[in-house]
Amino acid sequence: MTIADTFTIALRAIGTNKSRSLLTMLGIIIGVGSVVLMTSIGASVEELILGQVSSLGANSMVIFPGQEEGGGSQQRPGYDSLTFDDIRALEKLTTIKTVAPVIFVNGIVSYGREETTPEVMGSLPTFYQNQSITAERGRMLDDTDESGAKYVVMLAPDTATDLFGESEPLGKRVKVGDRSFTVVGITKPLGSQFFQNADERVYMPFSTAQVISGQKYVNYITLQAAGITDFAFADIKSLLRARHGIRNPDDEQEKDDFVVRSAAQAADILGSVSLGLTLFLSAIASISLLVGGIGIMNIMLVAVTERTREIGLRKAVGARKRDILLQFLIESVLLTLMGGAIGITGGVLLAALIAMIAQNFLAGYVFALSIPAMILAVVVAAGTGLVFGIYPARRASNLNPIEALRYE
Amino acid sequence: MTKPPLIEIRQLSKSYFNDEVETPVLHDVNLKIDRGEFTAIMGPSGSGKSTLMHILGFLDTPTHGEYFFEGQPTKHLEEDQLARIRGQKVSFVFQSFNLLPRTSVLANVMLPLLYQPGISTADREKRAREAIEIVGLTDRIGNLSNQLSGGQQQRVAIARALVTKPEIIFADEPTGNLDSASGIAVMTTLQNLHEQGHTIILVTHEKTTAEHAERIIFIRDGRIESDTKNFKQALAREGTKLK
Known part of the structure; x- marks a missing residue:
């Protein structure tokens, strides 16, 4: 039994139950899709903000x-x-x-x-x-x-x-x-x-x-x-405080009657805001990935029960424990990967659509994608399939052939 | 030196345990079966005939006693070695066919070859086609398993059993789910295989099915009651008890 055979078996199992496979994937599709979408919007907003600020020059x-x-x-x-x-x-x-x-x-x-x-x-x-x-x-x-x-x-x-x-x-x-x-x-x-x-x-x-x-x-x-904006900063503050008669040794903003900002500082603040936003949205999206993973585990457990006789038969015709384990593992990883691929496609399309709409309201909004986030989403999805697939796959592989064959 | 029998069991017992409660199924069974024999194991339901067959076919393990296969003890065999024997030395034909649902005849017959190392996909298909031809279903090769009649499904199962060229084919009530015409077709196929030299062990409680065998072992309450090659004599003695 080669890995290619195992893939064929897993693909056939997925193909034989198309609608069930699709429903199983739904959690992962939504999870990966929303991670991609959220990080894309985050990346777009970041570029938008940096674009606004950088037009002024760093100094x-x-x-x-x-x-x-x-x-x-x-x-x-x-x-x-x-x-x-x-x-x-x-x-x-x-x-x-x-x-x-x-x-x-x-x-x-x-x-x-x-x-x-x-x-x-x-x-x-x-x-x-x-x-x-x-x-x-x-x-x-x-x-x-x-x-x-x-x-x-x-x-x-x-x-x-x-x-x-x-x-x-x-x-x-x-x-x-x-x-x-x-x-x-x-x-x-x-x-x-x-x-x-x-x-x-x-x-x-x-x-x-x-x-x-x-x-x-x-x-x-x-x-x-x-030269260095930090020095200019300090100079401006002490000069204006002296001229306006403000005593402010602790550098408290509310005592001053002026505000100094630098483009670099604004970029930093806005950048960290958009990073925080991206992390927050991604955290929400990861929860749906987790939920998707649990969904896959449930369906795989159902599949193991449903296919108990099939497992018994495969064992009766010579399948080893490891063959069965691998078959179910690959099946759940393939399910998640397919879900991940659909999710990425959907997320990218949706992000592009949102970008097209947003450009009408926000000049400078560009369609941007976070490639690391996409890779991470797929790795997490495959990992979810692996982790949540192990339990059902182990259960399947540990079945006694004759009990499995007798299973009604 | 004479060749050892293909199958030899000595003092073999089997009990099932359910929450520490022991249910004995087989008691001190001794049996030898040689290559090329066509043996029927008969007995009423609950007699232990299926359990005996499952042990002989490496699907189950005895509680006590010894099982020598091709002269070798089998007690110490590891899980993977058992899987190898199941894949290469023995084959099963089940009462309920056990075909993969919604899967083509060809793929079903090729299934056991998947688990054998070193056979190319082309060879698998070639051997599967040969096996399907032996059971006379070449015209159905592309059909899905659930598109076939019961008799045809059982012949697919026989082809699947043949495809690995096993030492023994075990048939567990192969006609139990079939009408009599299909049953006769299936038994004729098995008999032809026997005539070509295959070793066949058949489990049944039907006289008409057992008639195809040349040796009949009666089991009752986990013990061998008779073991004879004279079919009429055997049935004359046991036939009434079976009813």
Whole structure:
């Protein structure tokens, strides 16, 4: 009796009871399928998050006013804590390469009868460098625009389309609130950043925004660290605490009136969140694998009882204990492997479908698969078949031939 | 030196134990059977004839006494050696056929060869086809076992018994589940095999079936009551008791 013969026998046994085999596999199919699906979604979310963060560059940092992040929402205490003097002080720190403050300007943006409500931000040319914003057509805002507080804007591509459709925006005048600005440039698309569409924006010189908003504070500050972000971190905190008169030797977040974040840190936090999510979902999926394994054991026990006479006959015509053991073991491992294969196919298809749907809502969501998780799922499935198959297989192989043959 | 008998048992006893309660089935049985014999073991139900056959066919083991097969003692044989003897030296034809359900005639007949080392798949099929031809079922070779009549199923079982070219074929009430016409066909097949030199041991309680044998052993209450080669004499003495 060769291994090939044993496989043939096991396959025939599975094939003879197709519906029962399929039902047996169901637990494993669902188990493996959900592991594959969950880890795929986890991998997609992780890539999505990392994609959002990495577009900013590893050295970029952000300072928000107030105690919580979320920009200069006027409801939060301390929304006006970051002043222009703070910015000048930050610029002098050696651990920081560039500082680019941002002021949000409220107001509807319109061209003729077309209206839209993009983010209108006033910032310095360094901001565009920090954020890798470049012009697709026309030119970038420069120091001359800045020093002259000129009424010029650059449009991000989605806003340009909203206002102008197919026609050429360059040189046209758009309104922000009730003031007119000349469009001098169209920026290249950025995609989404931190789950916001970065292509619905209007950029104007910082000085212009300062004038028309009348603000004495900035809404947030982007920075590029000169070297190691940890040093820049410490410097920023001690500088701002000193300037704002905050005593905070224990580095307690709630005492500060600002929040510093780095892209690397955000990536770490979001990465560990998505890892935790993946582990949690996989743990749930593994439970269904376990349940599937127990299902296989039950069915194999039924199969042993049902086929007691067959086992007796095989022994009567010369089958050894080991032949019977192997036959039932291979049968249960094959069942789980087939279930695993179906589960993987199903999981991958479902994950692809979800990715297709999600792409409509979440820009940057990509279909991703976790290959190690798939391999693990199959190994676990085969292991389940082996472990839960051993008991029924041993029972079958230990049957006395004559008692087995007499079994009714 | 004379050849030892194919089968020799000495002072063989068998008891079943159920929760420490001993139920004796066979008592001090002595028996010799030579190669080429066609022996019928007869007796009423519960007499121990099937148990004796199962022990002779290595499906069961005696409680006491000795069993020599081809002159060799069998007491010390390991599980795997017993499996080897079951696969190569002896074959069974059962009352209830015991074919694999929903499996083709060919696959059923090939089954014992699966458990024999060193036979290629092609050889297995060739030998199975030969055995099926001997029992006259070549035209049914692709049919599933459950598509056959009882008589045909039993002939498939005989082909399965033949395919390993065993020393002995044991037939346990082979006609018990068959109508008389099919029964006669099965017994004729067995008789032909005997004429070709096969050793056959038949267990039955039917006179008409036993008539095909050349030696008849009567068993009652676990003891051999008579052992004769004169069929008519045997039946004259025992026939009334069987009724």
